[in-house]
Amino acid sequence: MAHIISVINNKGGTGKTTTTLNLGMALSGLGYKVLLIDFDSQSNLTSSLGINKVENHIGKLLLNDLKINDVLVPLEHLSVIPSTNYLLDYEYRINSEPGREYLLKEALEPIHPDFDYIIVDCAPSLGTFAINSLVAADYFIVPMQAENFAFIGLDKIIQITDKVKKRMNSRIEMAGILFVKYSARTKFSKAVFKSLSGNVRFKRKVFETKIRTDISLMESTAFGENVFSYAPKSHGAEDYLNLANEFIKKYGKK
Numbered sequence: 001m002a003h004i005i006s007v008i009n010n011k012g013g014t015g016k017t018t019t020t021l022n023l024g025m026a027l028s029g030l031g032y033k034v035l036l037i038d039f040d041s042q043s044n045l046t047s048s049l050g051i052n053k054v055e056n057h058i059g060k061l062l063l064n065d066l067k068i069n070d071v072l073v074p075l076e077h078l079s080v081i082p083s084t085n086y087l088l089d090y091e092y093r094i095n096s097e098p099g100r101e102y103l104l105k106e107a108l109e110p111i112h113p114d115f116d117y118i119i120v121d122c123a124p125s126l127g128t129f130a131i132n133s134l135v136a137a138d139y140f141i142v143p144m145q146a147e148n149f150a151f152i153g154l155d156k157i158i159q160i161t162d163k164v165k166k167r168m169n170s171r172i173e174m175a176g177i178l179f180v181k182y183s184a185r186t187k188f189s190k191a192v193f194k195s196l197s198g199n200v201r202f203k204r205k206v207f208e209t210k211i212r213t214d215i216s217l218m219e220s221t222a223f224g225e226n227v228f229s230y231a232p233k234s235h236g237a238e239d240y241l242n243l244a245n246e247f248i249k250k251y252g253k254k
């Protein structure tokens, strides 16, 4: 059975896509079979994998217009189910489907044996697609910047995931909060990390690995690459490899 990880945060620009791509690449480099799912109509993950024209996308899979093998794109190191900017229309359309929160889970069932890890890059929202990702997932990761007000968004995410766990998916577990664009030099970053790690609600659920601010992470996605091919010796590559190892150690496939 594949482990499914939802990368979620209802705020934009918190490192979800960067994390999905580079955690996926790191796991693939460690020998695991990886599938990434672009669940955002902005399609940043799709374009960061160098895919530009998309006909067959996740929306069509959810509505059963296409089968999984028609939407799955095998690439050199991993596979992806791409997105398109038409995806928002599909979110409205699935709202009238019975059991609309279960569509992703159902769609992924046939390919569980083919992958070790399936990582879902969510849109900055807690709408129907995000709930679909949580209903399908075993774990969720919340990337965030160490900044003021980050806590407020976090409470909302915990409320929603608690409800999903209670009502729809008792398996789901928070893998951790992941600090991105982290600067160990600023007192503020350190203070936020310390206060979150010490918070009973998130106890031991903050990743020890922090993703440092690194221009290579920004540049690589802009050039349609991942950080391992673009700058293998960068901090970004080192940090995402450490994250993959930490994840495997805590929750990984044995």
Ligand SMILES: Nc1ncnc2c1ncn2[C@@H]1O[C@H](COP(=O)(O)OP(=O)(O)O)[C@@H](O)[C@H]1O
Binding pocket: 011, 012, 013, 014, 015, 016, 017, 018, 019, 044, 124, 180, 181, 182, 211, 212, 213, 214, 215, 217, 218, 219, 221
């Ligand atoms: N650790 C980092 N260092 C520097 N830039 C980063 C880092 N993580 C993400 N970025 C940049 O921040 C922006 C937002 O990241 P992204 O992963 O697209 O966020 P989201 O998917 O949550 O909207 C992008 O331009 C990305 O390249």
Ligand SMILES: [Mg+2]
Binding pocket: 016, 017, 018, 040, 044, 045, 122
């Ligand atoms: Mg994104």
